[in-house]
Amino acid sequence: MKNKIIITRGFYKDITDIPHFSIQVNYEGCLIEHDDIYFGNLDEISCQLDNFEKTRKNEVIIDGGSRFKLTILPNNTGGIKLKCNSEKFNLPGRVILESYFNIDGEFVSIFINSFKELLTNGKELNI
Secondary structure (H helix, E strand, O other), X not given: OOOEEXXXXXXXXXXXXXXXXXXXXXXXXXXXXXXXXXXXXXXXXXXXXXXXXXXXXXXXEEEOHHHEEEEEEEOOOOOEEEEXXXXXXXXXXXXXXXXXXXXXXXXXXXXXXXXHHHHHHOOOXXX
């Protein structure tokens, strides 16, 4: 089974104009899914992604609250490392999943553009 993250965008038109995101994290046989994750200011995230792509410095945190967080970190080879924290309550307990994905330097621009397409146009993102 291939490790992956799938993120899609949707709207609850009768409730709010703010987009929500459905997230599926499948990592080493553990599956966590959410259909109602909200990120902060999408314009700010897009600007942070642009700045990160140009400088490959610092980190970008895509914060979906306690249930989902994606951190984009530079690595020393020009690529990036994605750190994903997902949490799901499975009564009587909970599952906390920390997963890592590496993207080689020549594919960073493709990833950044794909993430921005998700935020602005709702194009599904597959990592």
